[in-house]
Amino acid sequence: MLDTTNQSDPTPPQDEPRPRQDEPRGCLFALSQPPLMIFLAVIGSLLLMASLHDLLLL
Numbered sequence: 001m002l003d004t005t006n007q008s009d010p011t012p013p014q015d016e017p018r019p020r021q022d023e024p025r026g027c028l029f030a031l032s033q034p035p036l037m038i039f040l041a042v043i044g045s046l047l048l049m050a051s052l053h054d055l056l057l058l
Contacts, residue, residue, distance in 0.1 A: 030036065
């Protein structure tokens, strides 16, 4: 059997530093929120229905 008592333990890998809490997150973080995406989907579908109504029925 191999003697490993003289070897030092390797240091565990350090986690990446976390971003500071006071740092602004930006626009892509805001767009990833579910309530905002639902709101934008509803508004987009209403605009699509209105444009299709204008193009096809009027």
